[in-house]
Amino acid sequence: MLMFPTLNEQMDLIRSGAVEIIPEDELIKKIEVSIKKNKPLIIKLGCDPSKPDLHIGHAVVLHKMRQFQDLGHHAILIIGDFTGMIGDPTGKNVTRPHLTLEETRINGQTYLEQATMILSKDRLEVRYNSEWLGEMSFRDVIELSAKYTVAQLLERDDFNIRYKSGQPISVHELLYPLAQAMDSAAINSDVELGGTDQKFNLLVGREIQKAYGTEPQVILTMPLLEGTDGVEKMSKSYNNYIAFNDTPRDMFGKVMSIPDNMILRFFRYGARGTEKDIKEMEEQLKSDSFNPRDAKVRTAKQIVAIYHGVEAGENALAEFEKIFKNKDVPDEIEEMRLDVESQVQPLMDVLVLTSLAPSKKEAKRLIEQGGVTVDGERIGDFRAEIDLSKERLIKVGKRKFLKVSGNLIDKINGKMYQ
RNA sequence: GGGUAGGUACCGAAGCGGUUAAACGGGGCAGACUGUAAAUCUGCUGAGCUCAGCUCUACGGAGGUUCGAAUCCUUCCCUGCCCA
Numbered sequence: 001m002l003m004f005p006t007l008n009e010q011m012d013l014i015r016s017g018a019v020e021i022i023p024e025d026e027l028i029k030k031i032e033v034s035i036k037k038n039k040p041l042i043i044k045l046g047c048d049p050s051k052p053d054l055h056i057g058h059a060v061v062l063h064k065m066r067q068f069q070d071l072g073h074h075a076i077l078i079i080g081d082f083t084g085m086i087g088d089p090t091g092k093n094v095t096r097p098h099l100t101l102e103e104t105r106i107n108g109q110t111y112l113e114q115a116t117m118i119l120s121k122d123r124l125e126v127r128y129n130s131e132w133l134g135e136m137s138f139r140d141v142i143e144l145s146a147k148y149t150v151a152q153l154l155e156r157d158d159f160n161i162r163y164k165s166g167q168p169i170s171v172h173e174l175l176y177p178l179a180q181a182m183d184s185a186a187i188n189s190d191v192e193l194g195g196t197d198q199k200f201n202l203l204v205g206r207e208i209q210k211a212y213g214t215e216p217q218v219i220l221t222m223p224l225l226e227g228t229d230g231v232e233k234m235s236k237s238y239n240n241y242i243a244f245n246d247t248p249r250d251m252f253g254k255v256m257s258i259p260d261n262m263i264l265r266f267f268r269y270g271a272r273g274t275e276k277d278i279k280e281m282e283e284q285l286k287s288d289s290f291n292p293r294d295a296k297v298r299t300a301k302q303i304v305a306i307y308h309g310v311e312a313g314e315n316a317l318a319e320f321e322k323i324f325k326n327k328d329v330p331d332e333i334e335e336m337r338l339d340v341e342s343q344v345q346p347l348m349d350v351l352v353l354t355s356l357a358p359s360k361k362e363a364k365r366l367i368e369q370g371g372v373t374v375d376g377e378r379i380g381d382f383r384a385e386i387d388l389s390k391e392r393l394i395k396v397g398k399r400k401f402l403k404v405s406g407n408l409i410d411k412i413n414g415k416m417y418q
Numbered sequence: 419g420g421g422u423a424g425g426u427a428c429c430g431a432a433g434c435g436g437u438u439a440a441a442c443g444g445g446g447c448a449g450a451c452u453g454u455a456a457a458u459c460u461g462c463u464g465a466g467c468u469c470a471g472c473u474c475u476a477c478g479g480a481g482g483u484u485c486g487a488a489u490c491c492u493u494c495c496c497u498g499c500c501c502a
Binding site: 165166167168228229230237238239250253254255256257258259260291292293294296297320323324325359360361362364365366368369370371372382383396397398399 | 429445446447448449452453454455456457461462463464465466467469496497498499
């Protein structure tokens, strides 16, 4: 038999880090009923499978979902395979390309794999919204859209801005919030989680649930974590993200690159810092004798540990110190063998063939700017050649390392020598 | 349906017949510096080559005028706004 923590215990944990809970008293009531009837709440989190690469910004809300699971509630992850075909309006004036159902399905699977790095697999249900949205007839859609008005939809900030500034809004984009709201009605969610940018959509869910005669969900919003630049929100398009699938080394380095004033935020929302630890770090950062770098290291280690384990966090730290403090080379460097007709190759070509540079022009620039090192020796002449008969260590910029060697092949019949 | 304003490189935005691979800003990359992959400063930022030079591709698409077009003309596509 399940035992739920007390109301206060639940609320303390649920409130921590949340921006808004609307309306909070309804949540309290729901939890009270849940404890009394010993019945878990249904917690909804929708995800957009058009972008299957999760980053730490997405993690904020997943961590919250996990807390609900730990409290004994039932998590439903909705993969928006159907809505993915529409694409959530991003506020950008470009309407995004639509994906096919198959594509969104594949992405959804990838998404799930990553999400379960944070979510528990117990008390987790995964639903695809094509299940109900795909079944709706045009009549159903009209019925649904009759329950909401254009003016209400235009209240949404990004619609509003686009409308006022004369940028296009397609009708299907307007329909998106309604589709998402339909999900809530379909699964009877008690609580829906989302980033603060989702507030509008989440609230529409309440209205639509009421319109279909079910108890409205409570919405809980989490902040949007800024990216490594500390300015824009974390997003792939700003290239300021830390992906779940980043290597420990990259993850660590990226955390180390955040501005000092972001340390606490990353610690709380990215590293899952407890209230107690956050307080402690806050005090430390206030003291002059404390080096903010140490707080960053702690945050970085903890974040790496979530995705790669504690040991990986320690190793990443060691590597980082090696590369940047001691300007040394990392322990593990990727190796690559190139098929060549001659062991002596122009360095520029090698850079392009190994994808260290995207084009020969770019390779030339890198060399001329002194960004390329072979076996520790800086090469300044873009015409330089490199002998690949033994393994060479090429370094491009501060943090790209590659061991390259040549693999002689016969041009005529493609046979390998060696 | 009528009128009108637009569509420029990764993004924003100049240019409105030649000296424009296209000002400026952001972003990105490299170098110096640093606790730091932060901040700051400097440089670079379409591609290929027999590389202080040459060639090709590029200003929504397709044609045309011209010695020469992102810039002028025709036409098509896309978008905003106003009127109906």
